[in-house]
Amino acid sequence: MxxxxxxxxxxxxxxxxxxxxxxxxxxxxxxxxxxxxxxxxxxxxxxxxxxxxxxxxxxxxxxxxxxxxxxxxxxxxxxxxxxxxxxxxxxxxxxxxxxxxxxxxxxxxxxxxxxxxxxxxxxxxxxxxxxxxxxxxxxxxxxxxxxxxxxxxxxxxxxxxxxxxxxxxxxxxxxAVPVEPDAGRLAVTSLKQIEVDGKMALEVSLKGIQSPADADIFVEAAGNSYFRKPELVSQSGGVDTWRIAVDSYGDAVSLAGKPVRLTIADGDTGLVHEGVLQ
The missing domain is CATH 2.60.40.1250 (Thiol:disulfide interchange protein DsbD, N-terminal domain)
Structure with a gap:
């Protein structure tokens, strides 16, 4: 990495x-x-x-x-x-x-x-x-x-x-300022920390994204980590799942159980979700 x-x-x-x-x-x-x-x-x-x-x-x-x-x-x-x-x-x-x-x-x-x-x-x-x-x-x-x-x-x-x-x-x-989505516009079905090849990553599953292939996800969390460009890894039943590599400026720490803020670019629309990592 x-x-x-x-x-x-x-x-x-x-x-x-x-x-x-x-x-x-x-x-x-x-x-x-x-x-x-x-x-x-x-x-x-x-x-x-x-x-x-x-x-x-x-x-x-x-x-x-x-x-x-x-x-x-x-x-x-x-x-x-x-x-x-x-x-x-x-x-x-x-x-x-x-x-x-x-x-x-x-x-x-x-x-x-x-x-x-x-x-x-x-x-x-x-x-x-x-x-x-x-x-x-x-x-x-x-x-x-x-x-x-x-x-x-x-x-x-x-x-x-x-x-x-x-x-x-x-x-x-x-x-153009991202906003919290109206009811039914977006659902975060899963937001969790995973391990890929021994390295920490995030897995984000969303329902309601209109342009999955062009979407981007900007992640904010406490601590010294940077979340890279998401990779679309699966699409099933209207749910799209991305994997996001995590780089740390210092020692890697677990983000599970901590709050994160997602700013989701769906075309020209910006949506915001605040949640806790599983």
Whole structure:
């Protein structure tokens, strides 16, 4: 089994040819947008619904470049969001659209190419007043090289700054966020740890997948393990079964009896299941 390389901030900074940084100096007001030769980002405002402002982080990259999901694979780093400088903000909830799996010289990665919008629900402390979002973000963009990016951006969230284009982009991005399936849409008939040739693996059986041959399963679990691309091993009676190899950064540990989260890509539809491994 391939050895997993866990790329941290330190190793990424050492490997990159260029580090892009745009953090505001003391007394400077952060801009709404950040731009570099490799990537740009800005904060969005699509207005308020049910007392919650709909914002987002819009990241663009050069063609062919990519950034990463919260589980980045064995060749990337997840984005990090710091909203502590915001004003009149009680909570922020960052959502991530359904990612894609890709393979390059860094190994197997999970994330997004060219552009991505991370929707953000913003609950104000005082609903009668505008809010100010202040984001310090760290993320990585990769092609032949990986470039770490640190930036600080800010936007006033009020009725005057609502953007029609932001409404459209955020509507599309929110529709791509994986959700718990409606009753009858998906059934997990089996979720267990198995051993294959002396190595740990997961076996996942699902009922209700519409495109089994093209489906993907992204696994999240506590601890230092990475779950590789699933292999479709059987189909019977409308139930499809996948086997997922497990790599561990440290000593292999049993995951039986522990909670796991499955994000299931069924075509363009993302479904989420949280369960416990047998």
């Amino acid at each position: 391939k050895t997993v390389r866990k790329i941290t901030l330190t190793t990424l900074l050492g490997a990159a040819l260029v580090s892009v940084s745009a953090l505001a100096s003391a007394g400077d007001k952060p801009a709404r947008e950040f731009s570099s030769p490799y990537t740009s980002l800005r904060l969005m405002n699509a207005g308020k619904q049910s007392g919650v402002w709909h914002s987002g982080v819009y990241i663009t990259m050069q063609k062919g470049w990519k950034t990463y999901w919260r589980v980045p694979g064995d060749g990337g780093v997840p984005p990090s969001f710091d909203w502590s400088g915001s004003e009149n903000v009680e909570t922020t909830k960052v959502m991530m659209p359904l990612p894609h799996r890709f393979t390059d010289e860094n190994g197997e990665g999970i994330g997004y190419k060219t552009e991505v919008v991370f929707p953000v629900d913003v609950k104000p402390k005082d609903p009668s007043r505008p809010a100010r979002l202040d984001l310090k973000i760290f993320y990585a963009v990769c092609n032949d090289i990986c470039v770490p990016v640190q930036a600080q951006v800010q936007v006033d969230i009020d009725a005057n700054s609502v953007s029609a284009s932001d409404k459209f982009r955020l509507r599309v991005a929110r529709a």
